[in-house]
Amino acid sequence: xxxxxxxxxxxxxxxxxxxxxxxxAERGYSVVTVQCRDRPKLLFDVVCTLTDMDYVVFHGTIxxxxxxxxxxxxxxxxxxxxxxxxxxxxxxxxxxxxAIERRSLEGVRLELCTPDRPGLLSDVTRTxxxxxxxxxxxxxxxxxxxxxxxxxxxxxxxxxxxxxxIDAVRQRVGMDCLVAKEEHRPQLYQKAGPGVRDDGxxxxxxxxxxxxxxxxxxxxxLVSLGLIKSCS
Numbered sequence: 678x679x680x681x682x683x684x685x686x687x688x689x690x691x692x693x694x695x696x697x698x699x700x701x702a703e704r705g706y707s708v709v710t711v712q713c714r715d716r717p718k719l720l721f722d723v724v725c726t727l728t729d730m731d732y733v734v735f736h737g738t739i740x741x742x743x744x745x746x747x748x749x750x751x752x753x754x755x756x757x758x759x760x761x762x763x764x765x766x767x768x769x770x771x772x773x774x775x776a777i778e779r780r781s782l783e784g785v786r787l788e789l790c791t792p793d794r795p796g797l798l799s800d801v802t803r804t805x806x807x808x809x810x811x812x813x814x815x816x817x818x819x820x821x822x823x824x825x826x827x828x829x830x831x832x833x834x835x836x837x838x839x840x841x842x843i844d845a846v847r848q849r850v851g852m853d854c855l856v857a858k859e860e861h862r863p864q865l866y867q868k869a870g871p872g873v874r875d876d877g878x879x880x881x882x883x884x885x886x887x888x889x890x891x892x893x894x895x896x897x898x899l900v901s902l903g904l905i906k907s908c909s
Contacts, residue, residue, distance in 0.1 A: 694777040698766040700759060706735065706751040707760040709769065713777055715746035723748060726776040730769065731755040784813050784831035785838045787846075791854035793824040801826075804849045808842045809833050 694713035701708050711723055724734055727750065737750035753759055760766055789801060798817065805812060809832055816827040832838050847855050 694774050696770045696773045696777075698760060698769050701751070702759070704751075705757075705759055706753060707766075709750045709752055709773070711746070711748040711750075711773060711777070713746060715741050715744050719746055719777065720748065722776045722779075723750070723773060726773055727752060727769075730772060732769075779814075784829045785843060786858045787828045787830060787843075788856045788858055789824065789826040789828070789850070789854060790856075791824055791851065793819050793822055797824055798826070801828075801850055801855075804846055805830060808845050808849075810838060810842060810846065811835065 694711060696712075697710045699708045699710070700706075709727070713719070720739065727734055732752045732754055735751050735753065737748065740747040760769065791797070802812060805828070810830040811833055812828050813831050813835070814829040818825050830838055832842070843857050847857070
């Protein structure tokens, strides 16, 4: 029961991101609004998800108050049309929620590739528990006679994992078959403009409001990465 209470407390501390998709028919835009707990690379994940779905971000606003982020984007599909159907709106909303939550839950990524056998998953997760690791998310699959599993782990409190715990788990499971990996993704900001602190957070700093339109430092960096459209 105490474990259930801990899980409920963690859930209450990390509520589901609020994502809405509205139409601005007069200007031919769809307006995507995201409100959630701020974290590093939040803006990057949101914009990259929209780009992967073939939407173009024309302009938007970023407001960070305390640990809460509020982001608003004016988008069109790559073919120039706004979002038109309810099914498309729901798909965009769900994909953005998944992208925001995925990195929030990631922790350290452990990849397991080993011959499959009965009880393998139970043995591995028990080893995690015995070394104080919590599985926040897992992707389990079998290819032929090989198990190919991915685990995202944190410590028991949901915080960053000590490297010694990772090393101990790898020693038990097998150094060759269990590998710790980090995601290497391009940095969103290359150089911040005057008066702007570039710390990689969704809000770009400790608080206040950040506003980006075509022509400022965010536009230059996003255009250089191909993430928004240049109208110049």
